[in-house]
Amino acid sequence: MTGDADKTALDMVYAAETEAELAAAYAAWANGYDRETAALGYCLPFVIAGWVARHVPKGLGPLLDAGCGTGLSGPYLAALGYGEIEGLDLSEEMLDLARARGGYAALTKAALGRRLPWRDGHFAAIVSTGVFTAGHAPASSLDELVRITSRGGFVIFTVRDVVLEAGGFRTKFSELEASEKWRPVEESPRFRAFAVAEPEVLVQAFVFEVL
Template identity: 85%
Template structure:
């Protein structure tokens, strides 16, 4: 960590026990989020672009950044040739920053874990990073992400190691596959979410193709 203020902000986010607490934590952190996470070496918003580029052809249709935060991923995917990107986040304050960054065609305020405001099969791919972690979106969020992804499209996301089993993610992966909703394409090795600090914050990336 780079200081007590950084530790307090990150701890508030991880300690949130309800959606209301999480919304308040991100609202309080919004203005300092980019500077503070950059100092920690937070790499997930940029690393996710590699998996999107590997699996999703350019020009296939709209993509959704589910849990886009301040909109760090959008401009980098634009640089790789993806122009039709929408963003979703719980925090209106974070979305204001994403809007100013200019990497998204549309931004929507909504919570993962509940119904999402898109028709079935709207997106060619959905990606999400840093969202499936302690105190954040539940594994049940994947049901809606699959629903709004078109058949043949991809759901690409990271999961923190400490919630992979305890949060029911492994079980949800298997259930969706057993129901014929998706099939597994790739599972990354475990890697660090922060390149500079927080060496114990470890994640994996997962890619599934919707059936």
Template identity: 70%
Template sequence: MSEHPSSPPRPLDQVYAATTETELADAYAAWAAGYDRETAELGYCLPFLITSWLARHVPAGEGPILDAGCGTGLSGPFLKALGYDRLEGLDLSDEMLAIAKSRQAYGTLKQAALGEALPWPDGHFRAVIAAGVFTAGHAPASGLDEMARITHSGGHVMFTVRDRLIAEAGFQDRFDRLEQAGIWRPVEESPPFRAFAVAEPDVFVKTFVFRRA
């Protein structure tokens, strides 16, 4: 009886399977060239939906805005079209950042990892957004501390979190700790919704918006 080779793992599966920052960076480096096309086929919508929350809470023209975990910069052109022309971005992958640069929507792009110290001073940004970054195998809840630090008083921090990680990966505890410390206050919490319009029907996320004290 002949044996049929199993299908190679999808890039998305390799990303989810990463257990270290190096493995995650390698997975995204390998995926960078095909990322936009393949995520479009999956119906990945978070880089586009996060622009709606920004527009709801931050007037057009205000900035600077940080797209944290910007990847290939899918959000950038849409944010720019909405009037946010002072955009900066960070991502773990240099290969993804190279594609983001080609979109000509970001004034500055830096290689950095959420969960580590970020290369901006206190209160630098009017708002920080992060779409699809707080999910399985990705940035830890501790990354929220630095996002809050680099947001100025009265500014907003908004991001999506995989719903099942909110409690089990310490996100709710981190939300509460930052609120109790007087660093931010909650503004909005969405109901769970699908991160992929076509594939991955069991992957749900929630969007959170906090206002910096």
């Protein structure tokens, strides 16, 4: 595709206002997603592994890639020695690509912001990149991610700078801390989500330990 086509696909995703619109945008983009985001220098699925390796000991139990998309993170987490990696995404088309890529023990179609199909404390850690951004999963999604993470486990994710305050993420962070559901461990400075293009798209990475 041309650069203009890439921009249109990304804009469609950011412009989605409902879960159905977002799923449709990703379904339409699925086949070209990896090639186009690679051209833009999309780095979040890869750099997040640094925070996982820093905080999550290997062998504690399964990890969840929440909003796994085409499954870019799974093989790199596996290469670092993490086993039993599961993924969830709202797009069946994206999950098909993740399944073909390998690296996941299981893949589940589910939407962040709703009740998730796992028992309390099922995962040793949860990773999520590129999901908490404009038109995507709400801050309330964090309640379920905390619920399905074991005590002493970690929730590691990125948040786009423009929704950090406006989307209620800071408020949710404080609520979960005040209710002793988690404690903050690390907060990165803002950095670029795309190494080549879209320099205005900035994110921060956050690490919380579940209590």
